[in-house]
Amino acid sequence: xxxxxxxxxxxxxxxxxxxxxxxxxxxxxxxxxxxxxxxxxxxxxxxxxxxxxxxxxxxxxxxxxxxxxxxxxxxxxxxxxxxxxxxxxxxxxxxxxxxxxxxxxxxxxxxxxxxxxxxxxxxxxxxxxxxxxxxxxxxxxxxxxxxxxxxxxxxxxxxxxxxxxxxxxxxxxxxxxxxxxxxxxxxxxxxxxxxxxxxxxxxxxxxxxxxxxxxxxxxxxxxxxxxxxxxxxxxxxxxxxxxxxxxxxxxxxxxxxxxxxxxxxxxxxxxxxxxxxxxxxxxxxxxxxxxxxxxxxxxxxxxxxxxxxxxxxxxxxxxxxxx
Numbered sequence: 403x404x405x406x407x408x409x410x411x412x413x414x415x416x417x418x419x420x421x422x423x424x425x426x427x428x429x430x431x432x433x434x435x436x437x438x439x440x441x442x443x444x445x446x447x448x449x450x451x452x453x454x455x456x457x458x459x460x461x462x463x464x465x466x467x468x469x470x471x472x473x474x475x476x477x478x479x480x481x482x483x484x485x486x487x488x489x490x491x492x493x494x495x496x497x498x499x500x501x502x503x504x505x506x507x508x509x510x511x512x513x514x515x516x517x518x519x520x521x522x523x524x525x526x527x528x529x530x531x532x533x534x535x536x537x538x539x540x541x542x543x544x545x546x547x548x549x550x551x552x553x554x555x556x557x558x559x560x561x562x563x564x565x566x567x568x569x570x571x572x573x574x575x576x577x578x579x580x581x582x583x584x585x586x587x588x589x590x591x592x593x594x595x596x597x598x599x600x601x602x603x604x605x606x607x608x609x610x611x612x613x614x615x616x617x618x619x620x621x622x623x624x625x626x627x628x629x630x631x632x633x634x635x636x637x638x639x640x641x642x643x644x645x646x647x648x649x650x651x652x653x654x655x656x657x658x659x660x661x662x663x664x665x666x667x668x669x670x671x672x673x674x675x676x677x678x679x680x681x682x683x684x685x686x687x688x689x690x691x692x693x694x695x696x697x698x699x700x701x702x703x704x705x706x707x708x709x710x711x712x713x714x715x716x717x718x719x720x721x722x723x724x725x
Contacts, residue, residue: 440723466491555571597613698718
């Protein structure tokens with residue numbers, strides 16, 4: 403695991419996790435990276451999913467290695483700190499808000515693996531109805547939402563690790579986003595070409611939205627009126643959650659898979675693995691502001707240090723750190 407730096411580091415103070423005696427990264431005002439690839443770390447096993455806690459601890463799923471890799475990132479530095487064996491073909495990874503537990507959706511294991519972050523070891527497996535695709539922990543840490551290849555959303559009690567409800571949302575359910583204020587979780591279905599809105603209190607479907615073909619990762623804005631969709635057909639699509647109108651954003655390009663909205667909601671990061679591109683879009687103007695090319699099949703994105711760093715997994719064997 404080696405690091406390569408391409409640009410000088412930003413002169414920002416290193417931020418440590420908040421332990422009651424100092425300021426943690428979650429207390430920094432939200433922002434977004436300046437947009438330079440500052441470092442890369444080599445990682446084999448097809449690095450795929452990525453999740454970051456407010457403390458700067460991150461996990462990356464290695465889909466071809468049946469493992470996850472733990473790391474630590476701050477405003478200046480990044481490092482891997484160990485790997486753990488999990489279930490068969492971990493597609494995505496999620497962390498509880500306190501950063502103490504990681505989960506993976508195991509595509510060919512038909513399970514969710516539960517990893518203790520301190521010991522970096524798998525402690526439990528939760529059975530799924532079929533192959534796990536994606537997963538997301540609710541902001542309060544009480545619920546885990548897991549999607550599957552057959553299009554079943556599993557709603558899991560984090561305290562008991564028990565499935566409390568399942569909802570059919572369309573084949574190859576993949577993207578997940580939560581609007582805590584509106585008490586809704588949104589799920590995209592790659593093959594049904596739709597997004598489903600589910601009430602997080604009743605666990606019942608409230609509405610479905612037809613969108614462009616093959617919607618992948620999604621994000622909802624803080625006001626709850628727009629959903630952003632990485633679309634394999636049109637690139638980036640904006641869904642008006644009131645009217646149901648869905649509008650493509652020009653210039654991104656087809657084959658989009660990964661997507662993340664920066665903490666300050668100023669920019670969207672979208673990956674196009676077949677093209678080897680990461681595209682940055684200004685959310686307000688709907689304009690492409692930067693494109694990184696010749697990357698190693700960039701797949702998924704997560705923001706750290708309240709937006710000062712973006713982590714991008716490259717299935718070609720590298721993790722990019724953008725500051």
